[in-house]
Amino acid sequence: MTHYSPAKLEWRDGQPYASTFQDVYFSSDNGLLETDYVFLQGNALQSRWQTLNTPHFTIAETGFGTGLNFLSAIKLWLEVAPATAMLHYISTEKHPLSLQDLTSALALWPTLAEFSDHLLENYEKLLQGNQALDLFQNRVCLSLLVGDATTQLRQIHGAVDAWFLDGFSPAKNPDMWQTELFQQIVRLSAVGSTFATFTSAGHVRRNLAAAGFNTQKRAGFGKKREMLQGILMSKADAR
């Protein structure tokens, strides 16, 4: 049994809001479009998956939250990736939502309902331990690692193809955006791995650049001025 402190969540104008962090789970402009813009487009997933020539692809995420990024990614994956390939989605979450809050949050996205149902059915089992969940005839495998992102990433091996760096803004959640997080990211990346994040905080960009990522600023979604995305050019500085 995994022990964790659950999310403290409020509902503001029908949208989930994290009381502890004083931050939103996703843009109040449109969370679904934000996910597509920041994380899916920021990692060029559609074109990479249409031309995928490996049997699997791995995404890792900091901050599973409501699962919106996960569900949007698997929808795109099932639409465009080769039917024989498997998506491994690894996500970390320090303060999981209750099943009730998750159900309310996912009800906001009717276009994801056929995918959300699978997550909701298995959610409480997923929270009990770090077990993987196979979905859609093994085309998707979800590993939900309950705990702090850096602590959880420290314990895994393998190569991540695309990073979804979520997890509330660095100003509101400085504990997560520490130097070791970036060290774990580069340890688990290969040349060609990409990242995307809604934040354009200077220290996030500098840490990713120091780790070997070629970072690029792009217009942010909604009210956000800028976001960051990038690709790992070399692992020379990796520890």
Ligand SMILES: C[S@@+](CC[C@H](N)C(=O)[O-])C[C@H]1O[C@@H](n2cnc3c(N)ncnc32)[C@H](O)[C@@H]1O
């Ligand atoms: C903006 S929300 C993520 C939204 C999410 N990606 C989605 O699709 O709904 C940020 C999430 O990061 C989680 N979080 C905060 N600090 C964390 C940490 N140190 N390690 C892992 N997760 C963390 C929060 O509990 C929250 O669920």
